[in-house]
Amino acid sequence: MTHAGYIAAGWSISAALLVGYAVMILLRGRRLSGRVPARRRRWMTAED
């Protein structure tokens, strides 16, 4: 494979950014959920 280093760098930086951002959102969501009463978290009332 030509340019293997570039390809690995490009894909892994992208993956790291996206995964890091997603984890950050999810963790902050979990932390804040505890401080908001359940009836104010409307999407929880969907049947699941």
Next chain:
Amino acid sequence: MREVLLVAAKDLRIELRSRVLLFQVAPFAVATLVLLGFALDADRSALRHFSAGLFWVAVLLTALLAAQRSVAVEHAGRAADALLLSATGPARIFAGKALALAAQLAALELLLGVAMVVLYDARIEHFGLAVASAAAATVGIAAAGTLYGVLAAPLGVRETLLPVLLLPVFAPVLIGATRAFGDALGTAAVNGWAWFGLLGLFALVYAVFGALAYGPLLEAET
């Protein structure tokens, strides 16, 4: 129109009395020009070749200070509330403040222009083009500076926030004004009047956008 001029005259009178423009902003502008000269080494031909770009970088950095100053004046002592109470429409307040800022910038540009000729050995070949493009750029800078200035003004971090918001907005002005001045100074073989058109477009867009957006922004402050 009378109200626009009243608001503008009020701002200019404050500037005349406080002397901030004369004693703080103007020396900053010249110091910037001198430092940019150091950055390019004492190479006379390089300085002349890049004089248009260096001039406009100095103008934009100075404009940041001037825009900051223009809203700080309003924010101190909640003068903005008094302006709102005066029943002048937000679009007119915006026009007046932008006009005052443009007048201050024009004075600074005159000073910087003289400094550019003296320090960088620039030669203005097409005077009309230089004046016209500087005027268009100044109106654009003043409109954008007034709009984004009032946007950042009520926040405690405005000194650091305003440059972050404003500098990317100045990108097309820097490109356009540098090219137009390159033609006027004879350092770039481009059609300067086409760039004047782009600067005019920028000024028009931001004047209209600013006048429309100023109302909701003033509301947000109160």
Next chain:
Amino acid sequence: MSILLGRSPGRPTPEAAPAHTGSRTTRILGAVTLAGVVGLCLCAFIFSPPDSRPGPEAGTRIGQFDAVRLMYVHVPAAIWTYVALGTCAMASAVYLWRRSAWWDRLAHACAEIGVVLCAITLITGMIWGRPVWGTWWEWGDVRLVTTLVLFLVYAGYLAMRSVPAAPEARARRASILGLGGAVLIPIVNRSVEWWENRTLHQQSTLEELRIEDLTLFTLVLGIFVMGVLALWLAVHRFRLAWLEAEAESAGLRAALAERRAEAAEPAAPTAGSGEGTPSAGAAGS
């Protein structure tokens, strides 16, 4: 709207409601994303061929070779950057018109995702440009420079949003900024285009590449997967913005209730001799 907030607003919930921003919608989107990423990796690295075609001289081959595999991230990220930031500008405009917090939160969520995707677009573009163009950065390229300005503008937008302020005032300022970005970008694009009247960029990547069926398929798959991922992120981010606003006002409400309770029953003076404020301050923080 139901996709963002759940289907039946207002219905009472068991107290055991899960404390996170997920729901069935996000779980489906997440599963599709994960499956798509696996499929995309297989297509991008194993099934799809490198870009190469016979050169002008016999026996030589030209093309991007394996560097084309970076395109499967770069192009989808670029497309969804523009969609996300475009949505942010549109939501900002609607906010100014309707003044509803819903549109403000949508604009916030889209701007944040757009900035992340824009960073990925710029980084992968630079990494791709180094082997193919021979340079990390090319000032003469219109799309490159415009995208960088776009990134800076919306990074400034997020910077402004991160400053604490009254929600209503912040929303108005943010909507002006979000709209301002959309006003600015065409002018930047035009000016950069005139500035260096040349472009290195593929006029359209699809035309430039020798289109193997699998190359095209992988690109489309990449766009699809990145789109689902962006939607998944957007739903979570929107709910997070909702929670942030709720937590802000819940903290305030709790503090108010506490103060009222104190005012109602001035009894039970403890050793602290009527120091009611510390507890209220703690609840409000």
